[in-house]
Amino acid sequence: MKVGTRGSRLALKQTEDIIAKLSRIIPDRIEKVIVKTSGDKIKDSQLYKIDRKGIFTKELDNAVLEERVDFAVHSLKDVPTEIDEDLTIAAVPEREPPHEVLVSRLDWDELPANSRIGTSSLRREAFCKHYKKEFKLEPLRGNIDTRIRKVMEGEIDATIMAEAGLKRLGLEENIKRRFPLKYITPAAGQGALAVITRKDNPKLDLIKKLNHYRSLQEVKAEKSVLKGLGVGCQWPLGVIAQARNKKLYLYAILLSREGDILSQVTLEGPINKAQELGERAANEMEDYL
Numbered sequence: 001m002k003v004g005t006r007g008s009r010l011a012l013k014q015t016e017d018i019i020a021k022l023s024r025i026i027p028d029r030i031e032k033v034i035v036k037t038s039g040d041k042i043k044d045s046q047l048y049k050i051d052r053k054g055i056f057t058k059e060l061d062n063a064v065l066e067e068r069v070d071f072a073v074h075s076l077k078d079v080p081t082e083i084d085e086d087l088t089i090a091a092v093p094e095r096e097p098p099h100e101v102l103v104s105r106l107d108w109d110e111l112p113a114n115s116r117i118g119t120s121s122l123r124r125e126a127f128c129k130h131y132k133k134e135f136k137l138e139p140l141r142g143n144i145d146t147r148i149r150k151v152m153e154g155e156i157d158a159t160i161m162a163e164a165g166l167k168r169l170g171l172e173e174n175i176k177r178r179f180p181l182k183y184i185t186p187a188a189g190q191g192a193l194a195v196i197t198r199k200d201n202p203k204l205d206l207i208k209k210l211n212h213y214r215s216l217q218e219v220k221a222e223k224s225v226l227k228g229l230g231v232g233c234q235w236p237l238g239v240i241a242q243a244r245n246k247k248l249y250l251y252a253i254l255l256s257r258e259g260d261i262l263s264q265v266t267l268e269g270p271i272n273k274a275q276e277l278g279e280r281a282a283n284e285m286e287d288y289l
């Protein structure tokens, strides 16, 4: 079998983790096929300005559709809410911590006014403006190692990243602070992986065995908020769902680009009604878009 993956160190690591898990279920040898996505090619633009969905996933989806690979591994937060009708998210394995973390030499409240914060995420930018009006925001692209190096070399003072990416690469020692989920709220699906296949893949049922029920319900609820609002990463929206004792607890926050809070919702519901919970949140928030 062949698995499609981006070529970044994080993508390769994520794909290797999935291969290791699958090899306990499927005896076939699984070979990696690196696919360059437009997100890998366009390096000079803020991500949210690129007017296209799935910039990190489209080319991989095509590889799956054209049967050049049997499946693809993505960071779930990069997967658009709508994918090709012949494709399906076959599995969401147990997710890593969804938190946002600070990578910086100084801690959050020690960073002086005019500190240069690098990010290319509208959401992270809005949270910075909300809490720290005096910081200077600068575009920052590149893979995780590059972004950390730019902080450590002083090209920028700090950046905010997904804890999951750092953890997967064994780079946790660069974490200065882990932000509480309600202080800087992550993107929908953060920390989770998605295994994408064609719906007619004969191995679909085997791949589905990688599903982690609670993680799947959490990300379903989170993604359904995005879907209900009809937005991708063009809006500063944070959303987190947590499964506990057969229930899902959801928190979502919508900010303006200037960092004002437009809407916040806290909801709970049964774990087997994940999509409905996300839709309810979207309904409550949509008037504030």
Ligand SMILES: NCc1[nH]cc(CCC(=O)O)c1CC(=O)O
Pocket: 075, 076, 077, 078, 160, 161, 162, 164, 165, 189, 190, 191, 192, 193
């Ligand atoms: N948008 C890029 C991206 N996609 C997934 C991760 C990290 C891993 C994850 O959230 O699963 C990152 C980097 C980041 O946001 O710091």
